[in-house]
Amino acid sequence: MLTPAALPTAPDKQLLKEFYQRFSSAEEVQSVAQNSQGVKLISEAQVQTLRDARSGKRKIGKNIVNMQDFYITYVHTMLAKLGICIWAPDLEEAPDSLYNEACRIVALMTFRQNCMQWRLSIHACQPYLL
Incomplete structure (x- = not known):
């Protein structure tokens, strides 16, 4: 979803089935996501x-x-x-469903990680600001 008008596609039913069998x-979900040594x-x-995404600057809308x-x-x-192939909340489920919660957590x-990375690169010469 790299364009402003892009809508998430419905998640694959098999993916949902496997997800609900695992979690x-x-x-x-939070524990698995936070475990840096997780399988x-x-x-x-x-x-x-983001399979086709390339590093560097990219125009998205007006930004x-x-x-x-x-x-x-x-x-x-x-x-x-988390076993998710495509980040796509299930718009047919409740917003607080387990799968949608996993998408929210991701x-x-x-x-947060991207913000931290940006902050570290901006303040690399000024560690006291962290």
């Missing part, structure tokens, strides 16, 4: 989200976004750990 609570449920090669390889890799790793964690 039973939001706490379990990936699928390979990163199976993750389609320019700078995506680094690290951020793209981090997104792929997070999704692979979005927030990757956003």
